[in-house]
Amino acid sequence: MDKRAIVGLKVAVWLACLAPLAKLGYHGFTNNLGPDPTATVTHATGFATLRLLVISLAITPLRRLSPRLSWFVRFRRLLGLFAFFYGCLHLLTWLWLYSGFSVAAMADDLAKRRYIMAGMAAWVLLLPLAATSTNWSIRTLGGKRWQALHRLAYVSAILGVIHYWWIVKSGVRTPITITLVLAVLLLSRVVWWLRQSDG
Amino acid sequence: MLIRKSNAIPSSEITPKSVYLNRRAFMAGAAALGVAGMLEPHRAAAEATKLQTVNSPLSTPGLTPTSYKDITSYNNFYEFGVEKDNPSHNAGKMKTRPWKVTVDGLVKQKKTVTIEELLSFKPIEERVYRHRCVEAWSMVIPWAGFSLSELINWAEPLPKAKYVQFLSYEDSAIMPGLFQINLNWPYSEGLRMDEAMHPLTLLTFGLYGEMLPNQDGAPVRVVIPWKYGFKSAKSIVKIHFTSDQPPTAWNDMAPREYGFYSNVNPNVDHPRWSQKTERRIGASLFQQRQATLMFNGYGDQVASLYNGMDLKKYF
Numbered sequence: 001m002d003k004r005a006i007v008g009l010k011v012a013v014w015l016a017c018l019a020p021l022a023k024l025g026y027h028g029f030t031n032n033l034g035p036d037p038t039a040t041v042t043h044a045t046g047f048a049t050l051r052l053l054v055i056s057l058a059i060t061p062l063r064r065l066s067p068r069l070s071w072f073v074r075f076r077r078l079l080g081l082f083a084f085f086y087g088c089l090h091l092l093t094w095l096w097l098y099s100g101f102s103v104a105a106m107a108d109d110l111a112k113r114r115y116i117m118a119g120m121a122a123w124v125l126l127l128p129l130a131a132t133s134t135n136w137s138i139r140t141l142g143g144k145r146w147q148a149l150h151r152l153a154y155v156s157a158i159l160g161v162i163h164y165w166w167i168v169k170s171g172v173r174t175p176i177t178i179t180l181v182l183a184v185l186l187l188s189r190v191v192w193w194l195r196q197s198d199g
Numbered sequence: 200m201l202i203r204k205s206n207a208i209p210s211s212e213i214t215p216k217s218v219y220l221n222r223r224a225f226m227a228g229a230a231a232l233g234v235a236g237m238l239e240p241h242r243a244a245a246e247a248t249k250l251q252t253v254n255s256p257l258s259t260p261g262l263t264p265t266s267y268k269d270i271t272s273y274n275n276f277y278e279f280g281v282e283k284d285n286p287s288h289n290a291g292k293m294k295t296r297p298w299k300v301t302v303d304g305l306v307k308q309k310k311t312v313t314i315e316e317l318l319s320f321k322p323i324e325e326r327v328y329r330h331r332c333v334e335a336w337s338m339v340i341p342w343a344g345f346s347l348s349e350l351i352n353w354a355e356p357l358p359k360a361k362y363v364q365f366l367s368y369e370d371s372a373i374m375p376g377l378f379q380i381n382l383n384w385p386y387s388e389g390l391r392m393d394e395a396m397h398p399l400t401l402l403t404f405g406l407y408g409e410m411l412p413n414q415d416g417a418p419v420r421v422v423i424p425w426k427y428g429f430k431s432a433k434s435i436v437k438i439h440f441t442s443d444q445p446p447t448a449w450n451d452m453a454p455r456e457y458g459f460y461s462n463v464n465p466n467v468d469h470p471r472w473s474q475k476t477e478r479r480i481g482a483s484l485f486q487q488r489q490a491t492l493m494f495n496g497y498g499d500q501v502a503s504l505y506n507g508m509d510l511k512k513y514f
Contacts (some may be wrong), residue, residue, distance in 0.1 A: 037483065172379070
């Protein structure tokens with residue numbers, strides 16, 4: 001992959017990552033967020049978070065398929081940081097639109113509702129990853145330790161999927177797609193590690 | 200205009216659909232159209248979807264109805280899919296004529312009644328009701344129908360009958376939702392007899408002065424305004440009288456989350472969210488949230504049905 005192609009692709013990935021926000025902004029300004037705008041914003045930011053997180057976890061298994069795909073890794077940080085960005089917006093919908101910034105309402109929700117706990121835990125786990133996303137952090141921590149830390153992304157994604165299952169109505173199976181995709185991505189790592197240790 | 204107490208002009212003639220879409224336009228246009236409606240009394244009859252309605256003292260005063268568009272495009276009708284916009288896209292395939300409702304169980308004699316007979320059974324009243332979903336959103340809907348008690352009296356239930364069960368239409372050929380969620384189909388709901396006989400409990404055929412669109416439960420449904428929306432069974436094909444509490448769809452699926460009574464109650468949380476507040480459909484993003492009222496604001500009329508009952512236990 002030559003440098004110009006990478007730059008072009010990065011621009012494309014930026015635009016794709018900003019698309020959910022742009023769509024919300026456009027519909028917000030044109031007063032077109034649907035009958036239940038709170039739900040529209042909450043679902044859009046939540047889906048963006050989970051999808052970007054899962055896509056970022058697809059980079060490593062995909063590039064292991066062929067050495068010629070090694071340039072994929074240059075997009076991982078971008079995807080991960082956008083996942084964190086949408087996670088922050090999603091959290092903000094809860095703080096603002098659902099709780100009205102009322103500490104009592106939030107404390108009540110957090111104590112009583114496991115889907116809130118799971119979602120909050122998923123967001124908290126992304127914090128150290130976002131904070132150590134720079135090249136300087138990788139150098140300072142050392143590659144091995146940095147990599148170990150960033151495996152928290154697996155836990156965060158799993159918690160995100162659990163959060164999704166816990167909020168949909170019992171019997172509704174819509175979270176199945178993202179669950180299967182994440183399962184395949186995590187299993188591919190297990191297979192890789194097993195093969196490595198065999199060798 | 201919709202909540203006038205006494206007026207000879209049927210609302211069906213003064214509120215064409217395009218006008219519902221915008222409350223302001225509606226307010227401005229209603230007066231002029233009202234005159235036109237009186238001059239052309241046959242126009243409404245010519246359109247099959249129009250209903251002749253009369254005003255009702257049981258209508259809730261002082262409410263601004265949610266737009267026709269939102270009421271007919273934001274639906275929970277799980278037979279037609281689990282997303283809010285699925286029913287408006289999928290329910291058109293349901294044939295609502297001919298339609299029969301069977302009344303059986305603990306009744307003097309099993310009866311079957313056609314939708315045409317039901318529609319001409321009693322005057323159709325317009326009743327503006329608050330509508331509160333268990334998912335913590337709400338609407339205001341100008342329903343059209345008559346009290347279910349009228350039909351129950353006609354059905355002549357036996358003294359042993361203590362509950363009424365409603366069974367909804369089921370057709371796997373046109374209902375993708377039957378495969379998306381494993382509720383016990385067909386959809387079943389039920390009421391205690393005194394709840395079913397309460398004058399607010401409405402056997403419903405229309406909204407905004409027109410026949411119900413399919414996605415809102417055509418051709419006949421019940422509306423129980425002090426209970427969460429899922430209690431108000433849609434597209435009813437059977438009304439069954441029993442001595443024991445009938446099985447009901449959501450209560451069977453998750454009894455911890457959906458009680459048999461499911462009265463709107465801000466003091467009893469759903470296990471997964473608070474019921475203290477609700478999001479009013481159609482309001483702007485930062486003005487959606489409002490307080491939820493006990494019995495959805497119908498406590499004066501219905502609280503006595505539950506005297507002595509622990510509503511935290513019988514939620």
